[in-house]
Amino acid sequence: MKKGHEQIKKTVELLKKIYNFKGPLHFTDFSNLESIFNEGSIYSRSFCNNNSVVFHDVADSEVIQHTAIDVQNCTRLYYKEKTMTLYRNEGIKVDGSNPHVPIPVYLLFDEEILYLDYTIFTDGNAGSEYTKYGIDYNFFNNIMDWSTIFHRGPIYMVDGPDKWEFKRKDKLNYCLHNLYH
Helix, strand or coil: CCCCCCCCHHHHHHHHHCCCCCCCEEEEHHHHHHHHHHHHHCHHHHHHHCCCCCCCCCCCCCHHHCHHHHHHHHHHECCCCCCCHHHEEEECCCCCCCCCCCCCCEEEEHHHHHHHECCCCECCCCCCCCEEECCCCCHHHHHHHHHHHHCCCEEEEECHHHHHHHHHHHHEEEEEEEECC
16 A cells, blocks of 8 residues: 555545545456456556557557557556547547547446555646656645546637646546556
């Protein structure tokens, strides 16, 4: 357990009350479920690629090409459903474009994952150069912009720095976690 996990737990209790937080979510395609259940684990993209684990990658390949290897070495978990990226990636694409996630599935994890030593938190899209990373209760309790992370509904802003910062925080808010350790 992380040092200070009790403080993180207090924040999680507030997130449940204020934002109806249920626990960390992993997003995948239905076709990956059999492998996940048979293995009993969810592996990072890098682990799958390096160990010939066959999976349907639900990420945009152009985005992943520009994503740091350290991030690809982690399994991504989200704080909420329906982020902008998931909205863009899920479903059947009439034009055949990628990413193509015809049957999206969310796997709900116990909040205990947030308290483990090797969980890394991000305050936004890990592919963004502006995203900060943290591992302790100070980051989780004080750096995270929870009202933006849990925002639901349209974004009524003119294009510009404020809108892009909002999207960065809403887009891929997750904790990074190596579930194969």
